[in-house]
Amino acid sequence: xxxxxxxxxxxxxxxxxxxxxxxxxxxxxxxxxxxxxxxxxxxxxxxxxxxxxxxxxxxxxxxxxxxxxxxxxxxxxxxxxxxxxxxxxxxxxxxxxxxxxxxxxxxxxxxxxxxxxxxxxxxxxxxxxxxxxx
Numbered sequence: 001x002x003x004x005x006x007x008x009x010x011x012x013x014x015x016x017x018x019x020x021x022x023x024x025x026x027x028x029x030x031x032x033x034x035x036x037x038x039x040x041x042x043x044x045x046x047x048x049x050x051x052x053x054x055x056x057x058x059x060x061x062x063x064x065x066x067x068x069x070x071x072x073x074x075x076x077x078x079x080x081x082x083x084x085x086x087x088x089x090x091x092x093x094x095x096x097x098x099x100x101x102x103x104x105x106x107x108x109x110x111x112x113x114x115x116x117x118x119x120x121x122x123x124x125x126x127x128x129x130x131x132x133x134x
Contacts, residue, residue: 001043002128005062006030009051012113013058019114020102023059026113030061033120042128061112061120063127069109071123071130077105 008023016022021029027048034046051057061068108114 001045002037002124002131003064004030004034004044004046005049006046006059007049007051007057007062008059009053009055011053012111014108014111018108019111020116021113023113033124037124058110059112061115063123064131066127068112068115068120068123071126072119075122075126077119077122 006027008027010023012019012022030046034044037044051059063071104116104118107116107119
């Protein structure tokens with residue numbers, strides 16, 4: 001079983017412009033992700049822990065007792081073959097379809113809510129593999 005804990009204040013510690021999501025959106029994203037993972041037959045539980053707004057502790061995501069940053073140390077991230085911008089099938093081969101969106105791996109690691117989907121899914125896969133090894 002994978003256990004996720006989203007430790008959060010009621011708002012981001014950084015300006016919203018520096019993140020892909022705010023706290024509410026990240027919480028919704030995690031709930032949807034847990035449903036997706038459960039649907040694929042993997043047991044996963046999400047707990048949200050509210051931190052005091054004045055706390056020195058930063059918002060973070062813990063997977064089976066380790067932060068995402070700890071899990072990702074030394075991990076080679078796996079990217080899909082082509083990047084889809086959402087405007088086409090992604091099969092055009094250009095990689096960006098002329099959009100000025102952020103790179104897929106561009107992540108401000110000081111803001112857990114900014115984590116790209118592909119990086120979080122790699123962290124979850126690594127945590128699952130580590131659980132199965134033990």
